[in-house]
Amino acid sequence: MTRLFASLVALVVVLFLASLVVGPAQIGVAQGLHALVMGGDGPATLVMREIRLPRAVLALMIGGALGLAGAAMQGYLRNPLADPGLIGVSGSAALGAVLAIQTGLAAAFALALAGPRGSSLTLILAGIAISALAGAHTALVLNLSPNPFAANEIVFWMMGSLADRSMVHVWIALPLIVLGAVMLATLARGLDALTLGEDAADAMGVGLRRMRLTLIFGTAAVVGASTAVAGAIGFVGLVVPHLLRPFVGAQPGRLLWASALGGAAMLLTADMAVRMILPDRDLKLGVVTALIGAPLFLHLIFRTRSGGV
Amino acid sequence: MADVPKRVVSMNLCTDQLAMLLADEGQLVSVSRIAADVRSSAMAEQALLYPANSGLAEEVFLMQPDLVLAGSFTARASVNMLERLGIRVVKFKPAYGLDEVRTRILEMGDALGHPERAEAMVSDFDARLADYLRITAERPRAALYYANGYTSGDKTLAGQILAAAGFDNIAAEAGFSGGGVIPLEVLAMMQPDTVITSRPYPAASRSEEVMGHPVIEALRGSRPEASLTDSDWVCGTPFVLEAIADMTALREEVLRP
Numbered sequence: 001m002t003r004l005f006a007s008l009v010a011l012v013v014v015l016f017l018a019s020l021v022v023g024p025a026q027i028g029v030a031q032g033l034h035a036l037v038m039g040g041d042g043p044a045t046l047v048m049r050e051i052r053l054p055r056a057v058l059a060l061m062i063g064g065a066l067g068l069a070g071a072a073m074q075g076y077l078r079n080p081l082a083d084p085g086l087i088g089v090s091g092s093a094a095l096g097a098v099l100a101i102q103t104g105l106a107a108a109f110a111l112a113l114a115g116p117r118g119s120s121l122t123l124i125l126a127g128i129a130i131s132a133l134a135g136a137h138t139a140l141v142l143n144l145s146p147n148p149f150a151a152n153e154i155v156f157w158m159m160g161s162l163a164d165r166s167m168v169h170v171w172i173a174l175p176l177i178v179l180g181a182v183m184l185a186t187l188a189r190g191l192d193a194l195t196l197g198e199d200a201a202d203a204m205g206v207g208l209r210r211m212r213l214t215l216i217f218g219t220a221a222v223v224g225a226s227t228a229v230a231g232a233i234g235f236v237g238l239v240v241p242h243l244l245r246p247f248v249g250a251q252p253g254r255l256l257w258a259s260a261l262g263g264a265a266m267l268l269t270a271d272m273a274v275r276m277i278l279p280d281r282d283l284k285l286g287v288v289t290a291l292i293g294a295p296l297f298l299h300l301i302f303r304t305r306s307g308g309v
Numbered sequence: 310m311a312d313v314p315k316r317v318v319s320m321n322l323c324t325d326q327l328a329m330l331l332a333d334e335g336q337l338v339s340v341s342r343i344a345a346d347v348r349s350s351a352m353a354e355q356a357l358l359y360p361a362n363s364g365l366a367e368e369v370f371l372m373q374p375d376l377v378l379a380g381s382f383t384a385r386a387s388v389n390m391l392e393r394l395g396i397r398v399v400k401f402k403p404a405y406g407l408d409e410v411r412t413r414i415l416e417m418g419d420a421l422g423h424p425e426r427a428e429a430m431v432s433d434f435d436a437r438l439a440d441y442l443r444i445t446a447e448r449p450r451a452a453l454y455y456a457n458g459y460t461s462g463d464k465t466l467a468g469q470i471l472a473a474a475g476f477d478n479i480a481a482e483a484g485f486s487g488g489g490v491i492p493l494e495v496l497a498m499m500q501p502d503t504v505i506t507s508r509p510y511p512a513a514s515r516s517e518e519v520m521g522h523p524v525i526e527a528l529r530g531s532r533p534e535a536s537l538t539d540s541d542w543v544c545g546t547p548f549v550l551e552a553i554a555d556m557t558a559l560r561e562e563v564l565r566p
Contacts, residue, residue: 025494043498050524051494149456149516156515164458164493164519282490 004247008261012060015268019056020048022272024279054167059271060264061170062162062230065177065222067263068256070237072184075191075252076215077124080245080300083238084223088130090234093220093227094157095134098141159286160231162271173225180221181260183214188253195252233286235293236263242300266292313422314376314397319344320364320387321380323544324401326352327417328378329359330546331426339372348510351540351548366390378420404545406469407438413545434547441473441553449502449563451476452491453538454525456507456516460491467542470549471505474556497524502563504528505536505556530563 020036021029027044035044036053066084073082084090138157142150190211193201202208226233240262241255248254270288277283317332318339319325325344328337329352342363343349344356362368366387369377377398379388391398399420404410411431418427451471453461461467461478462485468478479501483491496504506520519525529536536559541552 023494024492025498027498043500046524046527047494047497050522050527051497145514147510147514147517149510149514153515164522166523168523279492280490 004258005261008258008265012261012264012268015265015272016056016060019059019268019272020052022275023047023052024275050166051164054165054170055162055271056268057170058162058165058173058230059268061173061177062226062233063236063264063267064260065181065226065263066233066236066267067240067259067261068181068184069219069222070239070263071241071252071255071259072187072191072215072219073237074241075187075255076194076211078194079124080242081238081297082124083234084219085131085232085234085237088127088134089220089223090227090232091131091134091138093224094232095138095141096224097228098138098157155284156231158232159284160227160233160289161274161282161284161286162230163282165229169229173229176221176225180218180223180225183218184222185256187211187214187218188256191252191256231284231286233267233289235289235297236266239289239293239296240266242296314374314420316372316374317376317378317421318362318369318372318374319378320362320369321378321383321401322349323380323403323413323546324378324417325356326350326544326546326548327401327414328421329355330430331414331417331423332421333423336421338374339369347540348508349540349543351544351546351551353540366394370394370396376420378417404466405464406466407473407549410434410466410545410547410549414547430547434550437550438473438553441475441550441557446475447564448475448477449560450479450482450499451563452479452496452499452501452504452528454491454496454504454506454520456509456514456520458490458493458519459488460485460496461488462486466545466549467538470542470552471556473553475560476556493519493522493524497528501528503530503536503559505538505559507538 017033021027021032025047027035027047031044032048032052035042036048039045039049069084070082073084074080135158139154142154142157145151190201190206193204193206194211196204198208241259244258244262245255248258266289267285270285270292273288274283274285313333313336315336316338317328317336319328319337320341322341322343325340329340329344337359339362340356340359342361344359345353345361347353350356362372364384364387369387369391374396377391377396379398379400381400381402383400388398388400401413401416402409404413411434414430414434415424415427418424418430453467453471455461460480460483462480463469463472463478464486465488468480471478479496479499480489480491482499483495485491504525506525509517509520538552541548541555
């Protein structure tokens with residue numbers, strides 16, 4: 001386990017540094033890192049500190065947030081097809097952001113629909129309904145906006161992008177992501193207990209209702225803040241826990257931090273791919289993560305059908 | 310000598326303004342709704358005196374025009390419908406440079422049956438423009454940066470306004486002759502002396518956020534309000550001279566030590 005932790009951390013560090021030196025401006029690696037750390041006059045400092053650094057930090061934070069939330073959802077719902085977008089958080093977050101609400105309280109509506117004693121299935125169904133409704137309302141709000149650019153931005157909100165972000169966006173997202181991550185991290189023990197079934201977990205003294213609330217609000221905070229800043233980025237929360245589950249012995253508690261690191265690695269890679277493949281065509285992050293995630297999703301479905309999982 | 314049309318309807322912001330400048334009293338019957346929007350139109354007040362149209366074929370047809378003025382990019386379906394209904398439609402291309410401003414004024418004069426009026430306007434325009442084109446001394450480097458990171462090069466109206474005011478456009482250095490998206494990093498590395506952005510619309514949009522990015526604010530220096538484009542830049546009308554005047558003032562600001 002320590003070996004997994006060390007290798008994931010090393011991977012994330014390498015990808016973070018790589019993300020800092022990728023970009024359309026011709027800045028050498030050494031020169032760029034020097035400008036980042038030492039500052040000094042010259043445009044390289046401005047570019048490194050105000051353009052590349054916030055982008056890399058956001059990819060790290062948001063990837064980690066999505067991976068963590070995905071692992072938490074899959075652990076709680078005991079369904080390997082769960083994804084933070086599933087309970088309607090990404091869609092509602094996009095709507096909330098579009099309505100200029102910068103909190104992560106969107107998921108509270110799903111809970112209200114499913115009720116405190118609703119089963120996991122009801123939660124999923126409510127989430128799908130909320131997602132669809134939020135998507136429709138987002139399109140409506142953008143369409144009716146007096147701003148002529150707004151109607152075309154549906155693409156950004158639906159597919160996500162980290163282009164042209166600044167440190168301001170980092171400070172907007174950071175508090176809620178940290179808060180949500182801490183909340184989700186407390187679920188580790190409870191999720192492990194839940195693998196024995198709801199009744200057994202109950203008997204072990206794990207508060208199921210409190211877990212559910214922590215999960216909802218933690219996911220809402222983390223995914224809401226991420227979506228408000230970068231648009232809806234899918235498949236990270238779905239794919240990363242699957243890839244790492246074999247390495248943690250299928251224990252949902254350990255999978256939480258592993259998925260956080262894995263999610264950060266995946267999004268940093270995707271963000272670099274966006275800048276290196278077709279840089280002129282403004283490829284959206286969500287497209288790259290979907291291109292990686294969808295085939296994996298299909299593979300999962302086939303494996304489930306043939307009796308695996 | 311062409312007939313002088315008696316009922317003219319204009320469906321495009323730029324044709325609205327040229328028509329308002331050159332038409333007789335009572336000749337112009339309607340202008341588009343956007344002509345009354347101060348953000349886009351340099352003649353918003355005058356436009357309020359005319360009934361507004363939304364560019365829909367049915368609406369325009371019911372006004373019984375004998376001439377319709379449209380832009381080359383006006384909704385093709387509407388324009389085709391009007392032509393099928395037997396109405397004469399004259400399509401005007403946008404002005405892609407200061408030369409084309411002259412051409413459009415003359416074309417509008419012909420369409421409205423007032424060529425002499427148009428020629429007088431062009432002479433006046435040329436005389437006032439000649440004053441600006443005398444600047445040959447120090448040319449500071451400027452960048453045009455709009456929503457979504459769009460910039461305009463020397464073969465655009467905005468680029469030529471900048472050039473006439475005595476700036477060098479860094480879009481040309483970066484290889485743009487028309488318009489295109491310039492990455493923020495590339496813009497920053499080129500270190501322009503100032504950055505000129507457009508005035509954001511109400512109700513924020515993500516596309517326009519980049520114009521307020523900390524890098525852009527750092528490059529604009531201490532007088533950001535001076536470097537905004539407005540309605541004078543949008544169309545090829547004599548109002549571009551006001552835009553050139555604004556940019557000349559900005560140039561003096563930038564050159565002041």
